[in-house]
Amino acid sequence: MIDTSAGSAYRAVDMAPYANNVGISAAGHTSRGAFNVWGNSFPAEHLPESGAPVSVGGVPFRFPRVGVGDDNARCDGQFIAVEAGRFDWLHLLTASERRAEDAVEMHFADGSVDPEWLRVSDFWAAPAWFGETTAFATPTMHYPHHVQRGVSAMLWSQRVPVTRRADLSGFRLPRNAAVHVFAATLQRTAVPEAGHDQ
Amino acid sequence: MTSDFATPAVTDPVPTEAPVLWYRDPISCLQSTFASVLARAGMNPLVALGAGWEFLYIPNDVRSEEFYYPCRHEGDLGRSLFPHHDVSSSWWCPADPDDPLRELREAMAERRLVIAAVDNFFLPFRPAFGDVHAAHLLVVHGLDERRGLVHVSDAMPPAFQGPIPLDDFLNSWGSANPQDRQDAFFSDSEISRRCLSVSVGSLRGGGADPGPERLAGWLRANLERFEDPGTVAGLGGLAGLDGFLRESTFRARAGEVRALQELYPFGWGMQAQAALHGELLRDRGAAWRSPALAGAGRAVESVAHAWTPLRITAAHGLDDPAAAADDLRRHAGVLRWRHTEAVESVQRALDEL
Numbered sequence: 093m094i095d096t097s098a099g100s101a102y103r104a105v106d107m108a109p110y111a112n113n114v115g116i117s118a119a120g121h122t123s124r125g126a127f128n129v130w131g132n133s134f135p136a137e138h139l140p141e142s143g144a145p146v147s148v149g150g151v152p153f154r155f156p157r158v159g160v161g162d163d164n165a166r167c168d169g170q171f172i173a174v175e176a177g178r179f180d181w182l183h184l185l186t187a188s189e190r191r192a193e194d195a196v197e198m199h200f201a202d203g204s205v206d207p208e209w210l211r212v213s214d215f216w217a218a219p220a221w222f223g224e225t226t227a228f229a230t231p232t233m234h235y236p237h238h239v240q241r242g243v244s245a246m247l248w249s250q251r252v253p254v255t256r257r258a259d260l261s262g263f264r265l266p267r268n269a270a271v272h273v274f275a276a277t278l279q280r281t282a283v284p285e286a287g288h289d290q
Numbered sequence: 291m292t293s294d295f296a297t298p299a300v301t302d303p304v305p306t307e308a309p310v311l312w313y314r315d316p317i318s319c320l321q322s323t324f325a326s327v328l329a330r331a332g333m334n335p336l337v338a339l340g341a342g343w344e345f346l347y348i349p350n351d352v353r354s355e356e357f358y359y360p361c362r363h364e365g366d367l368g369r370s371l372f373p374h375h376d377v378s379s380s381w382w383c384p385a386d387p388d389d390p391l392r393e394l395r396e397a398m399a400e401r402r403l404v405i406a407a408v409d410n411f412f413l414p415f416r417p418a419f420g421d422v423h424a425a426h427l428l429v430v431h432g433l434d435e436r437r438g439l440v441h442v443s444d445a446m447p448p449a450f451q452g453p454i455p456l457d458d459f460l461n462s463w464g465s466a467n468p469q470d471r472q473d474a475f476f477s478d479s480e481i482s483r484r485c486l487s488v489s490v491g492s493l494r495g496g497g498a499d500p501g502p503e504r505l506a507g508w509l510r511a512n513l514e515r516f517e518d519p520g521t522v523a524g525l526g527g528l529a530g531l532d533g534f535l536r537e538s539t540f541r542a543r544a545g546e547v548r549a550l551q552e553l554y555p556f557g558w559g560m561q562a563q564a565a566l567h568g569e570l571l572r573d574r575g576a577a578w579r580s581p582a583l584a585g586a587g588r589a590v591e592s593v594a595h596a597w598t599p600l601r602i603t604a605a606h607g608l609d610d611p612a613a614a615a616d617d618l619r620r621h622a623g624v625l626r627w628r629h630t631e632a633v634e635s636v637q638r639a640l641d642e643l
Contacts, residue, residue, distance in 0.1 A: 129605040131472075190561075191316060192598040217447040218315035233417070236472070240417045242448035267617060270602040 103177070104154045105276035110170045110265075111162035115187075115272055118159060122234040127164075127215065127245075127272065128189040131236040134215075134245045138230035148249040149225040151183045153275040164274045167194070169267040176201045176259040178281040182252040185227055185275040187215035187245075193222070194266035196252050201259040208252050212271050217244045224248035247274065254278075308452075309403055309429055310335075311445040316565035316594055318558050319427040320357035322445040323405045324371060324488065326429045330403055331490035333375070334498050340570030341500070341508045342373040343563060343590065344515045345629075347534040348524035352552035354479040355425035357407070359559040362522060368488055371563075374508045376491030379405075383483050390460070390483055391433065397487070398433045405486035406430050406442075409465030412458055415450040423467050424476035427486075474608060475554045502578060506643040509636055512567075516633055531629060535622035542607070543615035550611050550618075553604035557597050565594035568632075571639070582642040586635035593632050596625040 117125030117133040125133020140146045142158040156163040182196070191214050195207035211222035216233070220226055226248065233243040254260055265273065312325035312335045325335035346360045361370040368379030384390040397404045410418035410426050418424055432441025432453070439453035463483050470477035500508070519526025525533045541549030568591030575584025600621040607614025 129602070188598070189602050190598045191565075191595050193592065193595045194599070214315045216315070221315065235417055235421070237421050238417075240448070243417060267620070268599045269606050269617070270598045 101280050101282070102152050102183075103174075103179075103278045103280065104152065105172060105174060105278060106154075107165055107172070107273060107276050108157065110165040110172060110273075111156065112168065113162055113164050113166040113272060115164045115274070116156075116158045117234050119234070119239050122239060123236045125234055127187070132216070132245070133234040134187075134228075134247065135230050135232045135234050135239065138232065139228055139247070146227075148185070148227045151249060151251075151277055151279070153183070153185050153249075153277050155185075156274050164272045165265065167265040167268045167271040167273065169265060171199075171262055171264045172276070173262040174260060174278065176261045177278075178257070179254045179260050179278045180281050181279040182254060182263060183277045183279060184210070184250050184252065184273050185247060186210075186212050186250050186271065186273050187247050188212035188272065189270040190214050190216075191218075191221055192268055192270045194268040194271060196266060197264035198252075198254055198256065198260060199262045199264065200256055201261045204256060204258060206256050208255065210250065210252050210266065210271065212250055213246065213248055215246050215272075218246055220246075220248060222250065224250045251279075257281075307431070308441070309431055309443050311443065311449050311451065313445040313447070313449065314562075314565065314569070317562040318356045319444070319446050320359055320367070320371075320559065321562050321566065323357075323427045323429050323486075324368070326443060326445065327403045327405065327488045328377070328490060332497070333490065333493060336566060336570055336573065337498070337500055338372055338375050338377070339563075340566040340568075341375065341505075342371070343512045343567035344373075344519070344526065345528070345531045345534075345560065346519065346522055346524060346526045347530060347556065348522075351524070352556045353425075354474075354476055354551075355407075355555060356476050356558070357425070357427045358555045360524065360556070362526075364523070367486065374511065375494050377488065379486050379488045381484050381486055383485070390464075391435070393485070394430060394433055395435070398430070402487070404430045405488065406459075406463055407481050407484040407486075408459075408462040409467045409481050410462075411467075411470075412462035412465060414454060414458060415444070415448065417448070418473075422472045422477070423465070423470040424473045425467050425479045425481060426476070430485075474551055475605070499574075499577070502574075502580075502643045505574060506640055509640055509643075513633060513636060513640075516629075528629060528633070531626060535626060538604075539615055539619045539622055542604075542611040542618050545612045547608055547611055550604040550607050550614065554601050557601040557604075561594050561597035561601070564590055564597070564632075568592075568594060571636070575639070580639065580642045582635075582639040586632070586639035589628075589632040589635035593625070593628045596621070596628040600625055 115127035140155040193211040196210045198206045213221040228247040230245045309326035310329040363369040368377040410416040410424045429443040438456040440459040443451045572587025
């Protein structure tokens with residue numbers, strides 16, 4: 093089970109309301125996916141089950157629901173509100189239609205806003221150029237009319253820092269059609285705030 | 291000598307040595323095929339492909355081909371891609387339609403690699419096989435007419451090296467590459483059995499390490515071209531970039547599909563060039579313990595990354611160009627700013643070299 097309870101170091105973010113793209117398809121219905129402009133998509137048979145808890149490099153995510161409509165958020169400036177709290181990292185299961193780097197806005201309960209870099213490598217048989225953790229590298233790629241062996245679809249686990257020592261109340265994805273977010277998890281601040289050491 | 295296409299004057303099969311497969315995710319078949327040919331000639335592909343960096347857009351020149359590149363020297367991709375090296379290239383087509391393999395046969399006999407234009411639709415190893423028409427390049431490194439095989443090399447995923455049936459090659463090489471609704475960017479451009487012959491002269495620092503002094507010379511020349519592109523057939527330098535971005539957004543807002551259609555292939559060449567130039571600077575900066583050079587490389591790579599949303603927004607906006615105009619303008623602004631930062635970073639790096 094994915095543990096994102098109050099005592100856990102992580103809190104899963106429900107991305108389902110922001111999904112606007114079908115990036116994963118079943119082998120029998122490859123034309124239903126269109127992660128990129130060519131209609132390529134991730135092969136569902138080589139990814140976790142729909143809605144399953146997954147752990148990537150120790151970070152828990154809730155995998156999106158697959159096969160029931162949109163399964164990821166193509167970045168379009170969506171604002172994702174979260175229950176206010178102290179966090180150090182925003183972890184994302186993400187992939188890009190070619191390498192991209194853009195800003196995620198971190199919004200805080202005190203009204204402050206910080207842009208932070210989100211850097212995502214290409215999903216099409218590419219290396220983790222920005223040093224992401226490889227979440228899934230599939231042995232096939234889905235094309236609109238066939239399943240292609242030998243071309244991997246890459247799903248990355250990338251992290252974005254929350255540098256401000258304040259309560260995070262939400263984050264805003266960039267307006268960048270190349271970047272897709274499949275799941276998000278916030279990592280709580282590890283060490284409670286303290287005053288100057290005596 | 292004349293020969294009959296149906297019964298060509300075949301020679302013994304030429305032993306083939308497959309060329310190096312060289313690939314980076316931002317590049318296209320243009321850079322990967324040239325890399326194979328240059329590596330065979332003893333050049334380091336990253337050094338050669340990464341030496342030059344400029345902006346050039348030639349109006350009404352962009353073609354629906356993965357390998358389109360705006361040539362500063364008309365018709366000479368090699369000289370345009372490698373401004374600091376002794377490389378040139380020329381397109382040719384078979385002189386004798388009754389023996390279209392004659393020139394390839396001669397090249398293979400002389401162990402010369404040839405870059406051939408093809409249509410992916412007819413190539414069994416390409417994902418588009420039997421599905422999508424798209425103009426592409428591959429390297430021909432062997433011809434075995436007795437067995438009806440052509441040995442080809444293609445570094446673009448899924449990478450392939452090996453023999454394919456001669457008939458498949460001929461169909462692909464001679465394809466009309468008709469308009470294909472599945473590919474708005476690389477179809478509708480006749481292949482016409484085009485080939486590229488590449489000529490490589492002296493290495494001119496094209497080995498593994500050009501050395502700081504030679505690299506500094508390349509960087510100064512690149513920066514000069516951003517400031518003053520000289521006499522070019524289109525929009526060059528930073529001023530040309532400004533004009534191109536302004537014009538593209540204007541045309542999109544006016545609903546001109548063509549403006550968005552050409553951004554994808556045109557932008558690929560610019561993106562690949564920036565990515566490779568940036569990688570070379572970062573690589574040499576690390577090797578020479580020059581943080582400024584390494585940082586400049588990363589700044590140039592950010593230019594490459596800024597091409598992504600511009601190209602992708604255009605690609606997804608074909609159905610309604612006007613609706614994409616605001617996003618294009620914003621991404622164009624970021625791309626322009628990245629150029630400013632990168633040019634400044636390279637200028638500062640020169641002080642360390």
